[in-house]
Each structure stands twice: as structure tokens, then as C-alpha cells.
Amino acid sequence: MLDQTLVALASAAGAAVAAAAGTDAWQGLRERVARIFGRADRAEERVVLERLDGVIVELERAGAEHQEQARARVVAAWGARFQDLLEDADGESRPELVRRIHELVGYGRLSSGGTSAGERGLAVAGSVDIRADRGSVAGGVMGDVTIGNPQRPGPADA
Numbered sequence: 356m357l358d359q360t361l362v363a364l365a366s367a368a369g370a371a372v373a374a375a376a377g378t379d380a381w382q383g384l385r386e387r388v389a390r391i392f393g394r395a396d397r398a399e400e401r402v403v404l405e406r407l408d409g410v411i412v413e414l415e416r417a418g419a420e421h422q423e424q425a426r427a428r429v430v431a432a433w434g435a436r437f438q439d440l441l442e443d444a445d446g447e448s449r450p451e452l453v454r455r456i457h458e459l460v461g462y463g464r465l466s467s468g469g470t471s472a473g474e475r476g477l478a479v480a481g482s483v484d485i486r487a488d489r490g491s492v493a494g495g496v497m498g499d500v501t502i503g504n505p506q507r508p509g510p511a512d513a
Contacts, residue, residue, distance in 0.1 A: 361441050361453065368456050369434025371463030373426045376410050380463065387459050388433075391452070392440060 357365070368388075375384040385407045393400030410429050417425035437456060444452045 357438060357441055362438060364453065364456055364460070365437035365441055366430070366434040367460045368437040368463075369430045369432070371460050372407070372410065372433040373429040375463050376414055376426075376429065381411075384459070384463055387462060391455050391459065392436070 371384060372388060375381050385404065388407060389400040389403040392403040410433075413429065414422065414425050441449065441452060441456075
């Protein structure tokens, strides 16, 4: 049985697969997923690549009107596959597998221009306009906000 953190990681990996499907990030993410599941077994990697190609077919068949439901099925199916992979990993190989899945999720977010927020957070890709009118109240709290590519701390900043 996996703890909640690993279940969430598996779900995030499934979401990364669904989000990247049909985008410029697809090829890179697809290859990373195949390497994770294949574990250096080329035949297994080919099987995973075929399953991933099925994701594109499923989403194309769904059409625009059923795209959201199709993506939800992809998230669930691939999340379950990642969860099974994590459950089957032995104690020695699991930390490395977790690291690789974390990298995959990060790659998916970066390459798709994804937005993420932590606990009690709100993430928006685009503009936010907060207004109070006709006597109402509006507000926002921002902390530790980074925009762009921040400088890494050097010896003087560390």
C-alpha cells in the first residue's frame, strides 16, 4: 500500500501524460515515460510507447465535445499505471523510481507552460484582476512570488 504522497505523485504523472498529449512536449514526455516503465528493457519500452500512442488516438476520437472526459480517463488510467509501478518497486529501487517520476512531472509542467500552486494556493496561467465594487471587499495575499528566471544564490547570498 502506498502512502498519500506517492499516490499523489502517481496521479500527477498521469495528469502530465494527459496534459502533454498533442502538444510540442509530447515526444519528450512520451520517451521519458517509456524509459521509466521499460527499465532498460527495449521490448517493454516499445509496448509502453504503443500504449502512449493510444492516448493520442483516444483523444482524437473523443473530439472537442468530449475532450475533457477523455483527458480525465487518460489521467486515471496512467495514474493507476504509475501507482502500480510504484507499488511493485522493491524498497531499494523505489527511491530512484520516485525521483524519476518527480522529474517527469516537472518536465511535464515546464514543457507545457504549466502552472502550479502549493497548499492553500491559487495558480493562474494568464491575468488576474481582483476588484471590489459596489461596497464589496476583495483582496489577495502574495508571498514568495517569483517571476521569470531568478538568480541563484551565490557565495555571498548563501
